[in-house]
Amino acid sequence: MHRFILKRLLLLIPVLLGVSLLVFAIMSFTPGDPAQLILGENAPPEAVAELREEMGLNDPFLLRYARFVGNAATGDLGQSYTSGRDVFDEIFSRFPNTLILAALGVVIAVIIGIPIGIISATRQYSMIDSGSMFFALLGVSMPNFWLGLMMILLFSVNLGWVPSGGYSSWSSLIMPAITLGTGSAAIITRMTRSSMLEVIRQDYIRTARAKGVAENVVINRHALKNALIPVITVIGLQFGMLLGGAVLTETVFSWPGVGRMMVDAIRQKDAPTVLGTVVFLATTFSLVNLLVDLLYGFVDPRIKSQYA
Amino acid sequence: MTEQANKQDLLSIEDLSIVYEVDGETTYAVNGLNISLKRGETLGLIGETGAGKTTTALGIMGLVPNPPGRIVSGKVVFDGEDLLQMPKEKMRGVRGNRISMIFQDPMTSLNPVMTVGEQIAEVILIHEGVSKKESCRKAGEMLEMVGIPAARAGDFPHQFSGGMKQRVVIAIALACNPDLLIADEPTTALDVTIQAQVLDLMKDLKSRYNTAMILITHDLGVVAQVCDKVAIMYAGEVVESGDIRDVYENTKHPYTRGLFGSIPDLDHSVGRLNPIKGMMPDPTDPPSGCKFHPRCPDATATCAASEPEPVLTETGHVARCLMLQSMVEQTDVNRVQG
Amino acid sequence: MSQEMTLDPVQGQLDKSPAKGAPKKRSQWLEVWHRLKRDKMAMLGLFIITLVVLAAIFADLIADYETVVIAQNLADRLQGPSAQYWLGTDEFGRDIFARIIHGTRVSLMVGVLSVAIAIVMGGGLGAVAGYYGGKIDNVIMRVMDIFLAVPSILLAIAIVSALGANLMNLMLAIAISSVPTYARVVRASVLTIRDQEFIEAARAIGASDLRIIFRHIIPNCLSPVIVQGALGVAGAILSTAGLSFIGLGIQPPEPEWGAMLAGGRQYLRHAWHVTTFPGLTIMITILALNLLGDGLRDALDPRLKH
Numbered sequence: 001m002h003r004f005i006l007k008r009l010l011l012l013i014p015v016l017l018g019v020s021l022l023v024f025a026i027m028s029f030t031p032g033d034p035a036q037l038i039l040g041e042n043a044p045p046e047a048v049a050e051l052r053e054e055m056g057l058n059d060p061f062l063l064r065y066a067r068f069v070g071n072a073a074t075g076d077l078g079q080s081y082t083s084g085r086d087v088f089d090e091i092f093s094r095f096p097n098t099l100i101l102a103a104l105g106v107v108i109a110v111i112i113g114i115p116i117g118i119i120s121a122t123r124q125y126s127m128i129d130s131g132s133m134f135f136a137l138l139g140v141s142m143p144n145f146w147l148g149l150m151m152i153l154l155f156s157v158n159l160g161w162v163p164s165g166g167y168s169s170w171s172s173l174i175m176p177a178i179t180l181g182t183g184s185a186a187i188i189t190r191m192t193r194s195s196m197l198e199v200i201r202q203d204y205i206r207t208a209r210a211k212g213v214a215e216n217v218v219i220n221r222h223a224l225k226n227a228l229i230p231v232i233t234v235i236g237l238q239f240g241m242l243l244g245g246a247v248l249t250e251t252v253f254s255w256p257g258v259g260r261m262m263v264d265a266i267r268q269k270d271a272p273t274v275l276g277t278v279v280f281l282a283t284t285f286s287l288v289n290l291l292v293d294l295l296y297g298f299v300d301p302r303i304k305s306q307y308a
Numbered sequence: 309m310t311e312q313a314n315k316q317d318l319l320s321i322e323d324l325s326i327v328y329e330v331d332g333e334t335t336y337a338v339n340g341l342n343i344s345l346k347r348g349e350t351l352g353l354i355g356e357t358g359a360g361k362t363t364t365a366l367g368i369m370g371l372v373p374n375p376p377g378r379i380v381s382g383k384v385v386f387d388g389e390d391l392l393q394m395p396k397e398k399m400r401g402v403r404g405n406r407i408s409m410i411f412q413d414p415m416t417s418l419n420p421v422m423t424v425g426e427q428i429a430e431v432i433l434i435h436e437g438v439s440k441k442e443s444c445r446k447a448g449e450m451l452e453m454v455g456i457p458a459a460r461a462g463d464f465p466h467q468f469s470g471g472m473k474q475r476v477v478i479a480i481a482l483a484c485n486p487d488l489l490i491a492d493e494p495t496t497a498l499d500v501t502i503q504a505q506v507l508d509l510m511k512d513l514k515s516r517y518n519t520a521m522i523l524i525t526h527d528l529g530v531v532a533q534v535c536d537k538v539a540i541m542y543a544g545e546v547v548e549s550g551d552i553r554d555v556y557e558n559t560k561h562p563y564t565r566g567l568f569g570s571i572p573d574l575d576h577s578v579g580r581l582n583p584i585k586g587m588m589p590d591p592t593d594p595p596s597g598c599k600f601h602p603r604c605p606d607a608t609a610t611c612a613a614s615e616p617e618p619v620l621t622e623t624g625h626v627a628r629c630l631m632l633q634s635m636v637e638q639t640d641v642n643r644v645q646g
Numbered sequence: 647m648s649q650e651m652t653l654d655p656v657q658g659q660l661d662k663s664p665a666k667g668a669p670k671k672r673s674q675w676l677e678v679w680h681r682l683k684r685d686k687m688a689m690l691g692l693f694i695i696t697l698v699v700l701a702a703i704f705a706d707l708i709a710d711y712e713t714v715v716i717a718q719n720l721a722d723r724l725q726g727p728s729a730q731y732w733l734g735t736d737e738f739g740r741d742i743f744a745r746i747i748h749g750t751r752v753s754l755m756v757g758v759l760s761v762a763i764a765i766v767m768g769g770g771l772g773a774v775a776g777y778y779g780g781k782i783d784n785v786i787m788r789v790m791d792i793f794l795a796v797p798s799i800l801l802a803i804a805i806v807s808a809l810g811a812n813l814m815n816l817m818l819a820i821a822i823s824s825v826p827t828y829a830r831v832v833r834a835s836v837l838t839i840r841d842q843e844f845i846e847a848a849r850a851i852g853a854s855d856l857r858i859i860f861r862h863i864i865p866n867c868l869s870p871v872i873v874q875g876a877l878g879v880a881g882a883i884l885s886t887a888g889l890s891f892i893g894l895g896i897q898p899p900e901p902e903w904g905a906m907l908a909g910g911r912q913y914l915r916h917a918w919h920v921t922t923f924p925g926l927t928i929m930i931t932i933l934a935l936n937l938l939g940d941g942l943r944d945a946l947d948p949r950l951k952h
Binding site: 014015016018019022023026027028029030031137138140141142143145146149150152153157240241243244245247248251252262263266267274278281282285286289 | 788789791792793795796797798799800803804805807808809810880884887888891892893894904907911914915918921922924925928929930932933936937940
Binding site: 202203204206207208209210211212213214222225226229299300301302 | 369371400401402403404405408409411413416417418419420421422430431434435464466477480
């Protein structure tokens with residue numbers, strides 16, 4: 001088991017190198033001269049040229065990339081072109097805000113999605129089933145930033161129940177978390193239902209019934225654990241997606257997280273910050289997926305024995 | 309048959325009909341089936357794939373999937389009570405406890421995320437009202453009984469071979485010492501050498517506990533080896549039934565004769581096997597009259613027109629064939645009530 | 647395309663004469679269509695999508711681009727819905743209904759083209775990876791893993807922010823970020839088809855690799871690609887709206903649903919209709935595509951129907 005984790009962690013390294021190379025390459029296409037950006041438009045050309053040399057911008061691409069990786073490995077993602085602050089520090093001071101939002105979003109999605117998925121599956125073709133499937137489809141189809149705006153319109157502007165943005169108290173969390181969680185709730189509902197329907201047809205469920213097991217125990221004990229195995233993957237993927245999707249939600253709610261930091265940086269053409277945030281979020285995403293894979297072992301004994 | 313005889317039966321199925329309805333199309337899976345079985349007796353239920361054997365078994369267990377399945381008519385009297393009228397809750401107390409079932413494919417019959425010990429203990433826990441610890445101890449005993457070391461109770465199904473899994477399934481089925489065991493092709497999915505082992509094990513356990521058994525199979529050899537009585541099914545009906553000796557040695561129904569004709573026999577050197585011509589009829593559109601007439605070598609015009617009634621040819625030996633019916637009617641022997 | 651679709655594995659592809667193959671092939675698509683027709687929700691989806699497509703085609707007949715959709719009319723700014731302006735006006739006094747109608751063009755174009763690009767690139771890579779296996783498979787799929795390690799919206803944001811926000815880059819960004827999905831789908835189908843006997847048979851009669859891939863393997867994995875594609879168009883339209891919302895998509899004054907929504911954001915308090923209607927339009931369009939996608943999945947593979 002330990003060896004498996006170690007192996008997976010080692011496999012993560014080339015992926016992260018690839019991700020950073022990919023993003024680094026994309027960002028190096030960004031038009032505009034960073035030196036000019038830092039010094040301002042009226043800076044003398046000599047000063048700009050000097051700064052370019054100093055920043056190593058004239059070096060070949062691969063050298064610059066190697067320098068970036070070397071620094072990143074020691075926790076140095078460079079300084080923001082606009083604020084001059086350390087990008088790594090800035091990300092870390094904001095990341096808890098994003099994490100709490102994504103985590104709450106996932107919790108909401110799971111609390112809503114799994115029970116509704118189970119109920120839909122056990123009452124296939126009933127009114128409850130069609131109703132929840134329609135709402136699930138609606139949830140998948142709704143742009144979450146629009147849902148956020150509509151909630152602001154209803155609950156902040158019209159009813160005045162919760163603040164429309166910023167981070168003042170716990171109540172500021174409610175709407176962003178719901179906004180973020182709705183789409184995932186819908187996806188998890190659909191996934192749970194179809195997985196459950198698949199499992200209910202299996203022979204071992206018939207065996208359980210033949211043993212005289214009560215129907216609710218058949219569902220909760222025999223079927224659920226099997227049905228949840230594929231759902232766990234989806235939950236993990238959703239958590240990663242929410243970290244990325246936070247970009248839009250954080251913009252809507254002026255939430256001081258990594259996502260909004262990135263959007264602001266893009267507007268200001270602050271390449272180190274954009275690069276840093278994307279690489280950071282991608283790393284988190286990969287780590288979450290690794291965790292999900294490991295979690296599998298605890299749910300599915302067939303996989304656990306492969307680890308050994 | 310008299311009232312008296314009926315009371316002695318452990319299981320008596322009368323006029324059972326089960327259909328499946330999918331997209332407005334009705335499949336007639338079981339049609340007016342009659343079977344009876346005494347305590348400790350073994351009945352072989354034989355027929356081709358699609359003859360309705362498994363549906364009959366699920367009907368007894370109250371496990372016909374609904375929808376699409378529906379029991380249209382009939383009685384399943386078990387120990388004096390009609391299981392079809394029994395409240396769900398009470399029926400659950402019968403299932404796994406007084407009637408158990410072994411399914412065809414041991415590979416998929418066990419829950420992959422529960423240990424085999426848990427799966428055996430569960431049925432004991434439900435029906436015997438013992439403590440969790442006691443149920444686990446008994447589960448270990450059951451494993452030993454089917455020839456698996458009790459120490460393996462903590463293993464998961466994927467750690468066992470097919471034959472071992474079927475032993476686990478048997479342990480689950482016998483854990484509560486049932487009066488009736490339904491085994492649905494318990495050896496079909498296994499290797500030939502393992503088949504014999506599993507069959508011997510079942511035979512041994514059955515005689516030890518005096519359990520009645522319905523053995524569903526299409527293997528006539530297995531039936532001869534294990535069963536006291538046999539019922540041949542065709543298109544959802546029992547076409548011939550009786551003591552194994554009577555049916556094997558004094559075969560009455562053309563379909564049964566056809567079945568025997570299609571097995572190789574080492575004692576008689578025959579140039580080629582003699583398979584039954586044609587295919588099973590479409591269960592959504594069964595033929596008129598005798599359901600076997602399109603394939604029957606002896607069929608006459610009347611066979612397509614009227615449905616045969618079950619005829620008692622000798623003690624306990626019943627066949628459903630118009631030819632037989634007319635012969636018997638001439639000799640004035642009583643007809644069996646359907 | 648439908649001619650190629652239903653290579654009959656049993657016929658072994660030895661006889662490619664259309665006279666023999668064609669009727670059977672057509673009937674299979676007909677059967678899919680019959681199954682789809684019975685699915686009321688899928689038909690509703692198809693109906694809505696047809697309306698959207700019609701709106702895109704006839705947008706100029708409904709409202710003139712230069713004088714109604716683009717031109718500012720500050721006297722009428724932020725008007726609520728009325729007989730004159732069915733869905734009200736935006737912060738520059740432009741008719742929201744007219745802008746939504748013209749917005750269908752951008753959404754559909756980005757949606758369809760980016761999915762088409764992604765299918766060609768991803769499908770090609772996936773087919774090659776699955777067909778050749780071994781090292782080639784490994785290299786391609788590891789690169790895809792790298793792309794998958796970045797949440798697709800982030801990848802799209804990074805690409806557009808680097809290349810600049812315009813229609814072409816937007817399509818490219820959305821296409822690239824969904825390439826791995828198609829690569830995986832196609833590779834998985836190829837893996838299941840590759841070892842079947844009719845491929846062996848084709849190889850035995852001397853068909854080239856390219857011929858086998860294009861004439862035998864690709865047609866056989868069309869079903870999952872079609873389903874993924876229908877859902878992919880929905881995803882692409884959502885991504886377009888999202889990117890435009892944060893200022894990285896279609897630039898004003900061109901009408902785009904996400905950008906319209908973003909523009910109305912600061913007037914949420916006084917003019918709810920500016921954000922509400924474009925959002926509703928997005929939702930209904932996506933819903934329709936999802937309904938059709940689900941229906942197609944069931945119709946193409948009835949065994950999977952739940």
